[in-house]
Every structure is written in structure tokens, then in C-alpha cells.
Amino acid sequence: MAEVHVIGQIVGASGFPQHSLFCKWGVHTGGAWKLLSGLREGQTQVDNPQNEEMASWSHPIDIHFATKGLQGWPKLHLQVWHQDSFGRCELYGYGFCHVPSSPGLHELQCVTWRPVGSWQDQLSQLFIGGGVQLKNSDLIYSGADRYRLHTSAMGTVHLQLGVILRHFDRYGVEC
Amino acid sequence: MAESWSSDAGESVYRSRDSVKNVKIRVHIQRITSTTVFSQKIQEQAAEQREKGLIELSTFNTQASSAGGRPDDEEDITVGWQEKLFSQFELDLFRTEAACQSPLDRQYHNEILQLEKSGTQKNRRIFTYTDYDRYTNLEEHCHSVTTPEMHTPTFLAERMSNVRRRRQERRIAEGSIPKSRLITWDPSEEFVKNNHVINTPVQTMHIMGDLGPYGKLGQRENEYVLCTLRVDSNGVITVKPDFNSCRGPYRLETEGEKQELWSYVVENVSLSMSREEQDREQRVHKDLYIRHKEYLNSLVGQDFEMPPPGILRLLVNGEIVSAQGYEYDNLYIHYFFELPNNWSSQPFQQLSGVTQTCRTRSLGRENVAYFSCPFSCEAYFRKEDESEGSDPQWPVLYFKVLSLDSWQRYRTEGYGYLVIPAAPGCHNLTCAIWRPVQSGTVAELRRFFIGGSTELEDISYTRVPGTFKGERLSRFGFRSETTGSVTFKLHCIQHSRAFIDANALRKRRRSVLDRLGGFSQQSSIYNVLDAFQKARRRMQEARESLPQDLLNSTASA
Numbered sequence: 194m195a196e197v198h199v200i201g202q203i204v205g206a207s208g209f210p211q212h213s214l215f216c217k218w219g220v221h222t223g224g225a226w227k228l229l230s231g232l233r234e235g236q237t238q239v240d241n242p243q244n245e246e247m248a249s250w251s252h253p254i255d256i257h258f259a260t261k262g263l264q265g266w267p268k269l270h271l272q273v274w275h276q277d278s279f280g281r282c283e284l285y286g287y288g289f290c291h292v293p294s295s296p297g298l299h300e301l302q303c304v305t306w307r308p309v310g311s312w313q314d315q316l317s318q319l320f321i322g323g324g325v326q327l328k329n330s331d332l333i334y335s336g337a338d339r340y341r342l343h344t345s346a347m348g349t350v351h352l353q354l355g356v357i358l359r360h361f362d363r364y365g366v367e368c
Numbered sequence: 369m370a371e372s373w374s375s376d377a378g379e380s381v382y383r384s385r386d387s388v389k390n391v392k393i394r395v396h397i398q399r400i401t402s403t404t405v406f407s408q409k410i411q412e413q414a415a416e417q418r419e420k421g422l423i424e425l426s427t428f429n430t431q432a433s434s435a436g437g438r439p440d441d442e443e444d445i446t447v448g449w450q451e452k453l454f455s456q457f458e459l460d461l462f463r464t465e466a467a468c469q470s471p472l473d474r475q476y477h478n479e480i481l482q483l484e485k486s487g488t489q490k491n492r493r494i495f496t497y498t499d500y501d502r503y504t505n506l507e508e509h510c511h512s513v514t515t516p517e518m519h520t521p522t523f524l525a526e527r528m529s530n531v532r533r534r535r536q537e538r539r540i541a542e543g544s545i546p547k548s549r550l551i552t553w554d555p556s557e558e559f560v561k562n563n564h565v566i567n568t569p570v571q572t573m574h575i576m577g578d579l580g581p582y583g584k585l586g587q588r589e590n591e592y593v594l595c596t597l598r599v600d601s602n603g604v605i606t607v608k609p610d611f612n613s614c615r616g617p618y619r620l621e622t623e624g625e626k627q628e629l630w631s632y633v634v635e636n637v638s639l640s641m642s643r644e645e646q647d648r649e650q651r652v653h654k655d656l657y658i659r660h661k662e663y664l665n666s667l668v669g670q671d672f673e674m675p676p677p678g679i680l681r682l683l684v685n686g687e688i689v690s691a692q693g694y695e696y697d698n699l700y701i702h703y704f705f706e707l708p709n710n711w712s713s714q715p716f717q718q719l720s721g722v723t724q725t726c727r728t729r730s731l732g733r734e735n736v737a738y739f740s741c742p743f744s745c746e747a748y749f750r751k752e753d754e755s756e757g758s759d760p761q762w763p764v765l766y767f768k769v770l771s772l773d774s775w776q777r778y779r780t781e782g783y784g785y786l787v788i789p790a791a792p793g794c795h796n797l798t799c800a801i802w803r804p805v806q807s808g809t810v811a812e813l814r815r816f817f818i819g820g821s822t823e824l825e826d827i828s829y830t831r832v833p834g835t836f837k838g839e840r841l842s843r844f845g846f847r848s849e850t851t852g853s854v855t856f857k858l859h860c861i862q863h864s865r866a867f868i869d870a871n872a873l874r875k876r877r878r879s880v881l882d883r884l885g886g887f888s889q890q891s892s893i894y895n896v897l898d899a900f901q902k903a904r905r906r907m908q909e910a911r912e913s914l915p916q917d918l919l920n921s922t923a924s925a
Contacts, residue, residue, distance in 0.1 A: 259667065
């Protein structure tokens with residue numbers, strides 16, 4: 194079996210309409226992958242930058258996988274939420290990126306999108322907040338049913354991931 | 369005597385995982401007077417003469433102690449960790465019950481009375497201050513490192529002394545974060561003092577010498593520090609000054625009216641573990657680690673899914689990141705993979721897809737749409753013919769960008785293609801897009817008002833049309849217009865059995881094709897091995913069927 198270590202951090206996010214953001218993240222893998230140690234999902238703190246453009250979380254990601262095959266390579270999916278002064282949480286974006294398959298340190302920019310509803314939904318969103326969310330978060334990391342969605346582009350999440358692979362060369366895998 | 373002083377009185381640091389209670393230090397002090405120097409000179413001469421075989425003079429035999437001096441000019445004491453030896457001053461002070469203020473003082477009082485009763489006090493001049501004594505704390509607090517004695521310590525020194533005094537009371541386990549009350553809203557002064565400076569708590573012990581003149585012991589001014597030991601919880605032992613293993617003794621000059629010279633030697637006499645015990649301990653550790661490693665290995669397992677021999681498996685994990693620079697809004701991308709000859713894929717493999725429709729936002733001067741749409745492609749390559757001439761053609765990803773607005777006007781925004789890179793790894797690629805235009809204004813007006821534009825019938829025209837069989841491709845007469853671009857991120861992984869052998873041979877070949885080449889040799893090697901195994905099995909079966917005595921005779925012959 195081969196092993197993959199993913200050690201990195203969710204640095205922060207930028208480009209969103211408002212500050213006071215937090216991020217829920219998770220790693221989805223195929224059936225042949227086994228989680229040996231580390232947390233598979235988590236949620237960052239709420240960060241409200243005063244003078245800067247970028248909300249910084251520096252949330253650690255430290256996962257160790259063992260795998261029997263190459264299918265179902267880990268995918269990192271994110272949801273960026275906004276917490277306003279009344280304590281309500283509003284979805285700001287869904288994003289996704291593959292965990293890189295080549296070893297080394299990677300700086301990733303994960304772009305996010307938010308589903309939009311009809312013009313009535315948008316009007317009410319302007320006044321009360323809330324908005325359209327996905328019923329099933331699987332859609333973030335699968336491309337199958339994407340055509341049903343109508344979305345709008347939001348900001349980017351910055352990640353730094355270091356990937357360490359073990360025993361892949363023993364099985365003839367070139368990454 | 370003077371030539372062998374050790375002038376380097378700096379501290380040195382030792383590390384040990386054993387318990388600090390086993391530390392034993394031996395200190396030997398000796399006053400240097402003219403008589404001692406003289407007697408030592410005579411001693412050296414006597415030693416030389418003894419070597420030359422001349423007659424010994426019995427008067428010079430008793431040179432163990434400094435003869436000609438007074439009895440308490442020399443002392444030799446072995447001290448254990450935090451072993452309290454009382455100085456004359458402390459003896460006088462704590463003998464009376466009235467002077468005892470704290471429980472520690474009372475304890476000292478009891479110990480002193482017991483010592484006097486039993487008469488087993490082993491020290492006179494050398495004594496110790498342990499971690500619990502007031503001296504240790506005061507010294508930390510008010511110790512001044514500069515010559516004019518500063519009576520008030522600096523702000524930082526005060527804060528640090530509070531921290532040091534914490535010792536080992538608060539052991540904060542790694543990673544144990546209380547789930548509630550992460551933030552202390554009203555920190556007290558004590559809390560602030562303890563938390564602003566991070567320091568490892570240490571335990572200190574001072575070995576002191578009372579170097580007053582003979583008969584006048586017990587004055588505080590004559591106390592000098594001989595050796596300071598600091599031990600922290602990680603097993604780091606700091607000794608100042610260092611042990612004089614093979615150097616000369618240290619010198620100490622007393623201050624005051626009569627400046628006297630003392631020399632002292634510090635030695636480490638702690639029992640060390642015998643060789644067998646050390647070996648045993650190491651063996652136990654090694655067993656433990658091996659067992660832990662086996663447990664981890666068992667978690668991981670040994671099998672891995674391999675492609676059949678002679679086949680290259682290409683796995684592309686990619687995502688369509690974004691599209692930028694288009695005229696209209698609400699873009700979506702329709703993509704599909706094309707696998708050339710010699711490539712195949714599983715039947716359930718989805719080779720085409722459509723992304724979501726995305727409304728753009730402005731980023732700088734462009735309007736950009738974020739898709740973040742994953743796709744994955746797994747294809748197998750099998751080399752049919754052995755000719756090394758032609759490079760294999762890699763799969764191509766064709767896509768077209770379309771826009772669909774709320775009035776259901778549908779327009780083509782452009783076509784593009786992307787060749788999957790031949791090198792494995794992470795690739796960020798941006799493809800430029802163009803769309804076909806027709807001459808005249810009618811097509812453009814139609815596109816603007818009601819939607820609908822010219823489309824390509826065969827999308828592979830973007831690269832090389834599938835029906836093309838010639839040498840020169842001519843696109844003469846075809847008109848197009850540049851539109852925007854699309855960004856992809858691809859992670860390519862290549863997997864083949866041939867790579868294992870190539871790595872084992874430690875040959876770094878440049879192209880994938882070179883590495884794949886030779887798989888037919890491999891299959892012939894497999895055949896030979898198979899045949900050998902079959903023949904061997906047949907021979908073994910035949911051997912078993914033979915009678916026993918025949919075998920023995922053939923063996924002996």
C-alpha cells in the first residue's frame with residue numbers, strides 16, 4: 194500500500210463582498226483510501242480583518258492516508274460562510290480543489306461560486322440575507338449534476354499544501 | 369602550582385534521561401598559602417626522586433592533606449541532588465526556635481538538633497543551598513550582573529524571576545486545550561505574569577563554600593558560590609563551572625581585607641549505568657519500536673492495484689477553474705475527451721460533461737466566471753506495434769464555451785482544446801479561445817438580438833479534424849474571432865509495471881515511451897519463467913514417483 198501525507202494550512206480568503214468569514218472544509222476520498230491519522234474535516238474560526246483585504250485563518254491540515262489504488266484521489270472541498278453582526282450565517286461560496294498528486298509544496302488558489310436563485314430570491318437576499326444553498330454538499334466535488342445549477346462567481350480561498358508520497362515508486366506510479 | 373589553573377569557569381550543559389536524583393558531585397577545596405605551595409613543590413620533587421630510586425624521606429610521606437597548614441584549610445565533600453548541608457551561619461541561626469519563621473525553617477531546626485545529637489555532620493566549610501532556600505530565590509531576583517550593584521532589578525528580571533519560581537507545579541500537557549473558556553476575559557495580575565513569558569521551569573542548587581578565616585566561620589560575607597547546578601524538566605543539566613575532568617583546579621580569591629586564594633575542584637561522581645544495563649535498555653527500546661512499526665505496517669497493508677503488464681495507465685484529476693474575458697454573461701463549458709488510437713478506457717468512464725452556468729464578476733479589467741468543476745479521466749495505452757518512430761498521441765480535451773442568459777438566448781462563445789501533458793505532475797494551463805464568424809452583418813445582428821451563432825459541426829476541427837488525412841492542413845477561408853480564455857488545473861499520474869523495473873535498474877530515461885519500450889522483452893521473460901516453473905514441477909512429481917532406493921543411489925553417485 195502506498196501512503197500520502199497532506200500537511201498544510203488554509204491560509205485565508207480574499208475577494209468576498211464582506212469580511213467576517215469562516216470556512217468549513219473537508220476531504221473526500223474514494224473507497225480504496227483509508228484515513229490513518231488526522232482530521233478529515235473541520236471548521237475555521239471567524240476572522241474579521243480590520244485593515245487588510247484578506248481574511249486569514251491559518252487553519253492546519255494534517256492528514257495521513259493509505260491507499261490501495263489510484264482512484265478516488267483526495268479532493269478538498271470548502272464552504273465559505275459569512276457571519277454578520279447579528280450572528281446569522283450566510284453562505285458565501287462553495288469551492289473545491291484536488292489534493293495535488295506531485296510531492297512538494299503547492300500554493301493553491303481555490304475559486305468559489307455561490308448558487309443564485311430567481312430574482313425574487315435575490316431581492317430578499319439583499320434585504321434579509323440568507324440565500325440559496327445546496328441540499329447535498331456532494332455537488333461541490335462532483336461534476337455530474339452541475340448543469341442544473343446557476344451560480345455566480347465569488348472570491349478565492351488560498352491554501353498551502355505540502356504533499357509527501359510514500360511507496361508510490363514501488364508500484365510503478367509516476368506522480 | 370600556579371601554572372595549572374583552569375581559568376575557564378563557564379558553564380556547560382549536559383543531557384540525561386535518567387532521574388536527576390542520581391547526580392552526585394564531589395567538591396574539593398583547598399586554601400593556597402605559601403606553606404602549601406612549598407609542601408607541594410617538595411612533594412613533586414619527592415615523587416621524582418622516588419622514580420629515580422633514591423632514598424625516601426619518611427617526613428614527606430604524609431602528604432595527603434596539606435601539611436603545615438591548619439586542619440580546615442582543605443575539605444572534600446560529596447553532595448547529592450538537593451541534599452541540604454548546613455553552613456555555620458545557618459547552624460547558628462536555626463538552632464534557636466525563635467528565629468524560625470516558615471515551616472522550612474522549622475524543619476531545618478529539627479534537622480540541626482538531630483545532627484547535633486548524632487554528631488554526624490560531615491561538612492564544615494562546604495554547604496549547599498537547595499531550591500527551597502530563600503537564597504536561591506533572592507539570587508534569581510536581585511542578582512546583578514554589573515559591577516555597581518543595582519539594588520532594584522529591572523522590570524524584565526522581575527517578571528522572569530516569578531516565572532522561574534514556578535518550578536514543576538503546572539505541567540501543561542501537550543495538546544490538551546480546554547473546550548470551553550478559551551479566552552480569559554479578566555486576567556489577574558498573577559495570570560498575566562505567568563503567561564507572558566514562556567520558560568522551562570528549572571530546579572537550582574548551589575554548592576557554597578564558607579571561606580572565612582580559621583575559627584571565624586559563619587559570616588555571610590564570606591560565602592562564595594563554588595558550583596551551581598540547574599536541572600530542568602527535560603533532563604538538561606547545566607553545571608557552572610564545569611567539572612574539571614582533566615584540567616587544573618579553579619581559583620577563587622576572597623574579597624575583604626585579607627585576600628586569600630583558594631583552589632577547588634568539582635567532579636562528577638554519579639553512578640553510571642553498567643554496560644549490560646545500557647544494552648538491555650536499548651534492546652527493550654528497539655523491541656518496542658519494531659513492534660510499533662509492525663503495527664503501523666499492518667494498518668497500511670501490502671497490496672496495491674496494478675494495471676496489467678505492458679499497459680500504461682494515465683489518470684488525470686483535473687478541474688476547470690475559471691473562464692475570463694468573454695462578451696456575454698452566464699457562461700458554461702461543455703467538454704469532452706478524445707482518445708486517439710492505442711488508447712482505451714473503461715466503458716463506464718464518463719468522458720464528457722457540462723459545468724454549471726456561472727455569472728461573472730469583475731476582477732481587474734476582466735469579467736471572470738469561476739467554475740471549480742472537477743473532472744477525472746482514466747485511460748489505458750497499449751503499444752500495438754514495436755516501431756519506435758512515432759510518438760504516442762496523448763488524449764485531447766476539447767471544449768466549447770457557451771452563454772445562456774435569462775431570456776434563454778444561447779450563444780457560442782468559443783472553442784478550444786487542450787492536450788493532456790506527457791509529463792506527470794501538476795499543471796496550470798490557460799487556453800485561448802476563438803469563435804467562428806461569418807462575413808456580413810446578419811450573423812452578428814442575429815447573435816446580438818436573438819442569440820444563436822455559427823457553430824462547428826465537428827469540434828475536433830479546433831485541432832486537427834478527425835477526417836483529415838494528408839500532410840498539410842489548410843484552414844484557408846475560415847474566419848474566427850478571438851474571445852477569452854479558460855484556465856485548467858490538471859494533476860496527471862502515470863502508472864505502469866514497466867516503471868518498477870526501470871526504477872530498479874536505476875536508469876532515468878527521458879520519455880515515457882522509452883520506459884515503456886521493452887515490455888515485450890518482459891513478456892518473453894515471463895514466458896521463460898513460466899516454462900521453467902512448469903518443467904521444475906514436472907520433474908519434482910516424477911521424482912516422487914520413483915522408488916526410494918533409486919533416489920538414494922543417484923544421490924550418492
